[in-house]
Amino acid sequence: MDLTWSEQDEQFRAEARDWLTANVPRQPLPSGDTAAGFAAHLEWERALHADRWSVVSWPQEYGGREASIWQWLIFEEEYYRAGAPQRVTQNGIFLLAPTIFEFGTKQQQDELLPRMAAAQDLWAQGWSEPGAGSDLAGISSRAVRDEQAGGWRLSGQKTWSTRGAFCTHLFGLFRTDPQAQRHRGLTYFLVPLDTPGVTVRGFDRLDGDEGFADVFFENAFLPDSAVLGGVDQGWSVAMSTTGSERGLTLRSPGRFLKAAAALVALAGERGEAATDLLRDRVARSWMQAHAYQQFTLAQVTDIVEGRPAGARSSLNKVFWSELDIALHETALELLGPDALVDGPWTRGYQFSLSGPIYAGTNEIQRNIIAERLLGLPRR
Amino acid sequence: MRFAPSDEQRELEAVVRQVLTDRCPPQTVRAGAGSAQVAALAESLAGLGVAGLLVAEDDGGLGLDENHLVSVFAQIGYAAAPLPLTATLAVAPAVLAAGAPDLLAKLVEGGLTVGADPAETGHVAFGSGVDLVLRGGFGGTGRIEILDVSDAAVSTSPSVDVALDLTGYAGARLVAAVDDPQVVRLAWERGVLATSAELIGLSRRMLDLTVEHVRTREQFGVPIGSFQAVKHHLATALLHLEFAVPVVATAGFELAAGLPGRLRALATAKALASEAAHVVGRAALQCHGAIGYTTEYDLHLFLKRSWALESSWGSAAWHRAALLDDLGVGLTGVRPAS
């Protein structure tokens, strides 16, 4: 065990902290899940990009600074500590990009990654369909070969696509082999949302923000270059993204360390309303946030040393999502009847409640944990 | 000994249920304060005479008691009726009788809408159309001010429950202040009881919606309700609900009978009903998946109301602390404030 950061890492941290201190907007931006808020967040994304902070771990040529995964973790910690805005580019940068790095052609990488880093292309995730949520292999959207035009015709519907109404592109799975069952015969497509035959309808999430979208495909044509990772190979390509989503990249520990610190501050501000029992829960959330951080330090070590997280990313997913809810519930109890008025904690609570649903529900994660980590029999 | 609602209670419940089924579908909850739908609902309820539920027959009321209050408010919760009914039906009768008896007749006729702010937060639920506000009396102590807000300037705050119509007032006129400890206590107890019953109704509705959903929604080729994880979530939800129901009924009985030791039953009622709503709400959202997380689907209407009520009229933690005091083993250190 050696839990000290190298001098280089400390330097990186100091540089990140200085930049964030100087640049994070003093007033919190309006929610990035609304049209106006999204636009404000894009400005921020472009400021990040201009100084090479939008994709720190990427190669220089794509807008990054080739930071190690450790430094990425440090950046995330500093990012949240500084109270910097939510990343509306997250689904592209954290979920799609790792897949493009792994499966994309050189041409796809050169074309797509710099635009993604610069928040010129904004990516929405198109996995779910009205009939296929947990059962992702049950999708029915399809892509039919158009030999003459040299490409594919897409039809069907995707839904609950986060910020889909504000994005320019969508990555999603479509059935390319109508004979194949379930996981087989699926293909991963990269779709510009202005393609003729594609329509997007935004709709409201629980918190009233227009955070969701339906995306409809009616015979929309895409060239072969829109396929990521090979025809009929979509399932295994997609699974690499779900690992990122459940695990570290979507929810780094910095987020919860910051939330735990904010909870401690709230307990201080609420004075007498912070009862002994509530203080006890504040301590529990603080400890869990730190446990998550330490768990991820071990996980990053595994990744660096060539032991991929695999099914262990389901442990991350269940832990961070349940920690997030507990932490916000404690905050709301500290607020008492003041929690009737909408504010950052009530908003945060509503969002935390979706944690056990998106990125694979916690029931599905627990099935994975039981079957793949404990080796219990499948049903 | 007979632990079941009387025939009279059941009849009243059925009548109220019918009106709410007809007049308070989810569209009415969505239409919210000031809408024609909500006005029509208020009118139908007034037509039933429920405003006089707790008012003596000699004063033109129905002369019923808190057992009936439980039945009626469970229905109000089931429908998530967007009106200040706790204040108007449950709290106002005793307070007005003590502080502004000349207004009682108007209340009974259904001509008076009353809001409440027991914790003196400055906000009144469903407050934009009320005539009077009853402020204070949190915990059944202190005094309750009767404020005339019919000419006050109103401002609305955004709330976790969009239908809650959380209203503040500038320029309210003090009509009277009630400091008779018995009245202040009774007003509080009835507010607590009505809110507990409402939480029971809300829980029942969320569970019904969810059971219906998981029976019909299929994933992996089978109804999601056939997965053990989903069954267990909903079984746990039902356990919480089924053990809160009798506790709320007991509180209604003890209050109606005026039993001196009723504090324990009331505290238990609000604590268990709040917890049940919390557990049921979590399970309901989780078992719905993303569709429950949209505003196009109805679940959120009931879920958000339950959040609002959990922290109103004393949280579960506050009522547990009240029980401990009464049991003689009060909390040491800092205690729940509300």
Ligand SMILES: Cc1cc2nc3c(=O)[nH]c(=O)nc-3n(C[C@H](O)[C@H](O)[C@H](O)COP(=O)(O)OP(=O)(O)OC[C@H]3O[C@@H](n4cnc5c(N)ncnc54)[C@H](O)[C@@H]3O)c2cc1C
């Ligand atoms: C905030 C939010 C953002 C989202 N963003 C996106 C996005 O950007 N792109 C996208 O494609 N999708 C997105 N989704 C959708 C998300 O991927 C799905 O909600 C998720 O996969 C669950 O599917 P479902 O909602 O259809 O629920 P269902 O699959 O219908 O599940 C309902 C319930 O049944 C349970 N269940 C289902 N199968 C099993 C089983 N085998 N064993 C035990 N229990 C089971 C579930 O755990 C859940 O409790 C988002 C969802 C939310 C809430």
